[in-house]
Amino acid sequence: MPGRAVPGRAVSVEERWEQFYRWGPYALLALATLIAAATAGSLEMSRTAIYAAGALVLAAAALQLWWGRAGRGQPGHAVPGRIYYSVRTALAFALTWLNPLFAVYAVLGYFDSERLLPKRAVRPGLIVTAVTMAGSQAGGLPPKGVVGWTLFGGLFALNGFLTLIFAHLAIREAEAAREKAATMAELERANARLEQALAENAGLHAQLLVQAREAGVADERRRLAAEIHDTIAQGLTGIIAQLQVVSGAPDGALARDHLERAAALARHSLGQARRSVQNLSPAELENDALPVALRKTVAAWADHAGLRARFTVTGTEEPLHDEVAATLLRIAQEALANTARHARATRAGVTLSYMGDEISLDVRDDGRGFDPVALPPRSGTGGFGLAGMRARAERIAGTVTVESGEGRGTAVSARVPLVRHG
Template sequence: MTTADTDLDRRRDLYLKGMPYGLLGVATLLSAATAGLIMPTAAIRIAAAGLVVAALVFQLWWSWISRTRPGPNWISATYYTVRWAIGFALTVLNPFFAFYAVAGYFDTDELIPAQRWKRLALFACSIPVAGAQTSGIPVEDSTKWIVFAGLLLANNVLLTVVRHFADQEEERSRARAATIAELQQAHEENAALQAQLLIQAREAGIADERRRLAAEIHDTIAQGLTGIIAQLQVVAKTADPAAAREHVNRATDLARHSLGEARRSVQNLAPVGLSYDGLPEAMRKTVDQWAERTGVRAEFTLTGPAQHLHGEVSATLLRITQEALANVAKHAAATRVGVTLSYMDDEVTLDVRDDGKGFDPMTLPTRTGTGGFGLDGMRARAERIAGSLSVESEPGSGTAVSARVPLVLHG
């Protein structure tokens, strides 16, 4: 329950507790002002005053006892019945005391335990009200009895209609509360699933990076070290200084190349740009550096308010951008590239478009394996975090790569 709901319930409880006192005070003032007209004898006025005092004392007793025994229960039902009897008696003495009698219209649900008795209680409250509307409870005049019966019927019809709509509104409120609770539960479950998905994506990414590193070490660094060893072995066996110098130079070149490959492999372990900048800044720098390196005009566009995404989501989008740009540089022969990052209500989209030579996606061979460069690698990265990747291209019309991933905020 929200704080607003709690405050509303508190104010409603205060209103229900103070309402009988207020109605009794209003009824007493109006009755005193009209005592000379409606209560001509001193005995009637004394009886009315005594009932008012009794009503006040009884009300104070209920205010005290209800703190430890709140309704609805048999004690609250007894209080309701006695209060109605006092209100009815006062209305007989002066119709203005019907203001006090109508208190039962407001707190029936809080005081009467059974549903069938609630209808009877509301009907009972309509009796003094109808009597007040006919200028007092009728006792002799048959016309007044007819008018009284008609008013009693009309009041109960109105009560039934109002009660029906109130019950419908309460049912709708309960249904809305249940729906909100279900949505909150679904949101919590979705958050838990997203957290689990990100953990699995991180584990899968670690495994892919290990496989990539193993392949690169085997294909580049290990090959380079093998070549260095071979060159040094030749140096150890030759007595010709010129030949030895040549092989040493080759070994040095291989060592520099292997060092460069080792540094590149380490840099590719994680998007370094995200260590210092947010995703939009890191992507802007990536695009600018790629354009400077390749000489191809490239523009970065950000739409929507940028948000602090979960690290795995940011890393995935940056990696897809790097891989898409690498593909453009290698295959597209493009003169212009546009990269757009869009923040939406529940997802983030990335679009990389070029005006290169394009290709037919239906003829592109598929291969297994993830984590490397290429469309398969980009698609695998997006799918790891419950995203998707689509490619639109045709020969001579450029290529558009679009990735959509859930918007999962940091923390």
């Protein structure tokens, strides 16, 4: 219930003030009545004054009972509150006129003026209460003689000054309290918005995790597809070529030589397949740096394809990150495989260039060439291989460009950031 403390819970300052506003007027009225009744004889109150005081006390009690019911749930500065304050102040003034000690009840006007009255009426209400208190302190109303009026004037000035000072401080404190409450409300709204944003971020984070997982799966599929194309498919192509030679070879020694080459290609392709599944570096880079691995790859390709090939390194060699080296090696292997299958070239050249923050790989041939713009995706002219080369380079922030034309040969150029080992 309002105004009643709950056991086990600390009572706040606001609740204590609410209890005072509800029960304090009864207590002060009763105390003032007892003191006035005890001093009626010494103050020489007439019978008429005593009866009038008794009637005013009953009126004040009735007023308080009415306000106890009408004041519940009333907003600040409402009309019923103004009526209550005005009537109570008038009753307190009249009682103090009859007996100065009723000022004990009149002091209520100092406590709830800011709570009950509008801002423009607070000071006048306090001034009326100061008049009542000064009259009581001067010995009663009305003051008697020059000395009484002088004393009343001084006490009124003192009470009025202190009242206005304290009222100013109270108003500022109330404004500060309202600002603090508004700030707290704004902080609560901000916290609510923050919690909502955090909940949305959590949802977005979960969604991003799902998307990242799906992207990782798709990227792994693309990696395996490229590895299968660059290793197993090329190995099978080489095996088929060797077996075709065997089927038409009249010389047994030549047939055995090609069979041995086919078996070697099969073993090599099997090893590459295992390394691809385990996402390991190419076998060519296991013991050699990229320039050495490329030199051996070009030499082996020239031997198998029966073409002249030259490998060149420019710039200062540097140890490369494993991913960079593997990417360039696979691009070189794919470009050479396309040359062997489609270019009808007589010679090829591979150049590895170290250029400060970049490293480039150029593979050129003097074959029949083609129109890169008209090349359909994943066509028989190396479409899938070209897309795979570009995908590999883009994975490490690089690019692959192709320059070719009918009868003008082909040049494949890959440029990637030079990321050093370690």
